[in-house]
Amino acid sequence: MTLELMKSLIKAAKGETRCDLVLKNAHVVDVFSGKLLKTDVGIRKGYIVGLGDYKGNHELDLTGKFISPSLIDAHVHIESTLSTCKEFSRVSCPHGVTTVIADPHEIANVMGIEGIQYMIDSSRNLPVDFHFMLSSCVPATNKETSGARIDASALNALYIHHCVLGLAEVMDIDAVKDCDEDMLKKLLNARNRGLTIDGHGAGLTPEEINIYRTAGITTDHECVKKEEAQDRLSKGMYVLIREGTVAKDFDALIGLVTKDNLRRFAFCTDDIHISDILEKGSIDHMVRKAVEYGLDPVDAIRMGSLNSAECYHLKEVGAVAPGYKADLVILDDLRTFAINSVLKQGKTVYSENALKFDFNGYTDPPFRNSVRMRHLEHGSFTIDLRGTDWINVIRILKNSLVTEHVSLHIAQQNEFSADLNEDLVKIAVVERHRETGGITTAIVNGFRLKRGAVATTISHDSHNIVVIGTNDYDMVNACNKLQQIGGGIVIAAEGKILYELPLEIAGLMSNAPAEEIVKRLGNLHEIARTVFTDLDFNPFLTLSFLTLPVIPELKITDKGLYSTLVNDFINVGHDNRIP
C-alpha cells in the first residue's frame, strides 16, 4: 500500500471525503464473531473503510440481502482446470471466488521455473487474486522422469514476488524423512521467512505426520478419513477439505468440524475441471454443502474465507471489515449462498447473471512444443508373461486418487492381451520430455474400456503420456497424435483418431475460452461413451492420477510399475510370492 492510498482511505474512513460506494441496509457476515451485523459498508479505492454511516458517490440499497466476504480456494492447481489463469478467473468470479492459493506444480514439472513464471505473469490484472506456493517437488519423486528439475536455490529466487506465499505441497515424504539436503533447504527457506508450507499427507501414518510437522509443514489437503484429519489437526496442521473433480473428501470429513476446531479447517478444490466450476461452482459449492450438512452458514463461510486467509497470512481478504479489500459476495439468500453479485476491490465483476469485467483478448500461448518423444512404432507396448500366470494389476477406484493393488491368476500366455470380459486392459506411460524412450506397460482394471485407446499428456505429476487401450495399434496411434498436436487428450479406435482435445500450453492447458474448452470436453465425453461401457466417473482425470507414485497403492510411471505397499518397482508378471 502506498502513502497516497492510505491517506485517501483514511479521509474516506473519517467521512472527510465521500466513499466511492456504500452498500446499504444489508446484513453483513461477521466472520470474526460468527454472526450477522446490520450495518452499511463504506468502500473507497477498493478497500472497505468503515462499517457504519457513510455517504458515497454511489449507494446501493441491499435491503434483504447479505454481504459475505468473497471466497478463497486454499489450494488449487490451475492447470488441472485445463484453462489459463484468465479463463479460470472468468469462471470463478460468478461463484464468488476471488482469491486462490495456486500451486503451479504441473507446469513446473513440465517447464520448470519458466512455467512458474508464466503462471505468475499470466495471473496479473485479473479479478481474482492469484497467490502462489512454490512447487517443492520438481520432479515430484525420483520414480519418474519429469520435464524439469528445480532445486532450492532456483526456487528461492522466486520469493521476490509478492504473490508467493510459501512452499507448495511437499509430496516427497522420503526426501523429508531421509533429510535430503535440497528438500530441507526448500523447507527452511520458507520456514525461516515465517511462510506457510503445504503438505501432501496422503496415506501418511501418525508417525509420518510427526516428521512432516517437525519439518515445519502446516497444511494437509489429502485427508480422506476423519481419523487422519483429527491427527493432522491435533498436530498443528490446517486441514484443507477438498472437493475436486476426482477427489471428493467433503462427505468423509465434514462431520469432524465443530465449533471448537472450526478455525483450523478450510476449503480447497485441488484438481478441478473448468466444467465443474462452471456448472457447480467450487468453494461456493462447498459452503452450500456445509450448510446442507448442518453447519451454521456463517461458519461455512468462515471455512471458505477467514480460515484460509489466516492459514496463508493474507491480512486483507477473508472478511467484511475496514482495512480489508472490498472483495465481496452479495447474497440473495444466506443459507443457500445464492449469489446476487460479486465485487472485486469494490468493482462489480459479476451481477445479473453476467460478468462485468473486461477480459481482454487472447494472447499467444507459450510452450507449444512440449511433447518431445520418439515416434512410436508397433510393439512399444508388449507385456511379456512367459513363465508366469500371475499378474499385478492396478485396480482403479471411482472418484478417488487411490488405487488398489490386486494380484490375479490368469491363463498362461506369452504376452498379455486385453481381456474385456475381466475388464483388464493395457496401460502405458511414455516419457515425453527428454526423448529418453522410456516406456512402461502394465495392466489396469476398472475402466471398462471396450474398444480403442485413450491417451493424454496430463499425468500427474510429471505429465508424461499415459495411455490405456484394448489394442496396441490404437495406443500407438493415440500417442503419436499427442506428439503432433503438442499434447492434450486423444481417443483412437479401429485405426482412427476419434477425437483430439489439444492442450497446447505445455500439454496441460488450453488457450481457448472456458466455454470452448467445456464444449470440447463435452464432445470428448460423447466420444468417450462410445469406447467405455459405462461412464459414471471421469475416466480422463482418473487416468491422469494413475501415474502419481506418491499415492497408494499401485501406480505406473515411465520408469516402471510402482507399489507403495513395498515402496519399490515391481514386475507385471509375478510368481505369487508378491505382493
Added chain:
Amino acid sequence: MTLELMKSLIKAAKGETRCDLVLKNAHVVDVFSGKLLKTDVGIRKGYIVGLGDYKGNHELDLTGKFISPSLIDAHVHIESTLSTCKEFSRVSCPHGVTTVIADPHEIANVMGIEGIQYMIDSSRNLPVDFHFMLSSCVPATNKETSGARIDASALNALYIHHCVLGLAEVMDIDAVKDCDEDMLKKLLNARNRGLTIDGHGAGLTPEEINIYRTAGITTDHECVKKEEAQDRLSKGMYVLIREGTVAKDFDALIGLVTKDNLRRFAFCTDDIHISDILEKGSIDHMVRKAVEYGLDPVDAIRMGSLNSAECYHLKEVGAVAPGYKADLVILDDLRTFAINSVLKQGKTVYSENALKFDFNGYTDPPFRNSVRMRHLEHGSFTIDLRGTDWINVIRILKNSLVTEHVSLHIAQQNEFSADLNEDLVKIAVVERHRETGGITTAIVNGFRLKRGAVATTISHDSHNIVVIGTNDYDMVNACNKLQQIGGGIVIAAEGKILYELPLEIAGLMSNAPAEEIVKRLGNLHEIARTVFTDLDFNPFLTLSFLTLPVIPELKITDKGLYSTLVNDFINVGHDNRIP
C-alpha cells in the same frame, strides 16, 4: 532454524535417534481441537518432534498430569514491572509465561532508539522469549515533552531484529486521523511487511475504530466495555483482554467470549507490577479466572497461548505439537491451572517450587542520569485563582486509567491551597528530559493524601516527574530528591524524605533483584500508609497514569492541563462556562 538442527529433529521424529526427553502418560492440551489427548511427547533439541511412542535419553512419567503450552503475554511494558528483562523472566517462568510481546514504549520515550536497543539486548539468553513491537508514538503525543523523538525511518531500521514483530500501540489517534506522514509511514512499514500493528483504542468511537482498522491496526487492549470489544472484534481486531495492576478489564469483558469468537481474544497484562506477578501471576492468573468464570479450561488456555501466537504470527509457540518449541507447562490440575513445572525449549526452568535456570550475575545498569531538570525552588507550584471561584479538578477512579473531569465551586482565594476535607491536593508535572523548565500545576481529587508529597519519574508516557502534595515544600523536596537519585519514587513529609525507591535505569526500572524491588515496594507502601488516609488502591500506578493525555477525561502534562472532552488544554480556574 539451521539445516543441522532440522536434520537432527527429523531423525528424532522418525525414531532413528533417541529424543532428549519424553514426557509420558500425561493428558496433552490440544489447543487446535479444543480437547485433551492421551499421548506421549517426544522432545529433541528444544523442539517437540512427535506425539506418540518415543524413546528418550530421559523419560518422565507424568501420569495424572496435564501438559499445556506455556503462556504468552500478548502485550506488556516490561518497564512497568519496574524490573529488568532478566528479573521479569525470573518471576514469569514459575507462572508458565515463557513468551511475551513487549512494547518498550516507556524507555523509548525517555531514551529513544538507545532505550529500545537496550531492551532487545538485555532480553537475550533468558528463559522467556521476548518479542518486541516498535514503539510508534515517541513522543506519545504533542501534548507533552518527551525524552526522545523517533521517526519512521529510525524505527524502520529496527526491523532487522528477528524479535521485532510489528508496530506497537498506536495511541496518537489524531496523527492517524490527520494523516500525519510520519505516522502513516510507520504504519505502512509494518503493514507492507505483513506484520501486526497494535492499537490503543481507549475510548475510541466506532467511527474512530473504522479509521484505525483502515490504517491497518489489528489489536486493541484498551477495551473496557463489552460493546467496545464487540465493535473492535467485528471490525477485525484481536481483543487483548487486559488484567494489569491498575487496569483490570477481565471482569467487564470475559462475558463476551463465546465458542464462536474465542479465536480473536487473547490475554495481556499491559502494565503490571512485579509484585503482582510474584504473588498472583500474570497470564496464568487470567487463565484461572477464565475457568472460574465458566470457560472450558482448554479454551482459557487457548486464549493465553495459541490465540496470541496467531495474532502475532508466532509459528513455533502456543501449542503442544510437533514443530513447536517445547515450551510447556506441566499441570497437577487442569481446572485450577496448578503448575507443577515449566519447560523452556525442553529444559526444566521451574519445578518443585524452585527455579532451575541459572540467571547470571547483575550487570551495570545503563541510563543512570536520565533526570535532567533545573533544581526546583519554592514557588514552583503556585496556582493563581484570582478572579475565579470555579476550578477544574482531576478526579481519579480507583483501579482505572480513566479520570473524571469535575468542576467545583470554591471559596474565593488568591492561590489554591490543598483542602484535605474536600480531598483536593495539588498535582504537578515537571519536565525532566531537556531542562525546559516546563511545569504544570493543577488540582486532583480522590487520593485522600493527608500529609506530605509523593513524586515519581514514572508518568506515562513521557515520564516527566509527576508529584502530588498537601504542601509545596514537600513537593519541591521530593522532586529534587528524584533528580539526585536518577529517578524513582519518593515520599516526603514535614521537610524530610520519608522513603526513596531508586529506579536508576532511565528513571523507570531498577537493576535490583525482583524480591528486593518487592521488598522496597513493600516499604514504600508501608510509608505510604502514613501519608494516605486509606490505601485500597495503588496510588503510585494511579499517579503514573494521570499524565496520559490519550486517555479520558482530564490529564496533566508538562505543557498543561489537558481535557479529552474538549481535546485541548484548559485552565485550572474557570468561570463556569466550561467545561
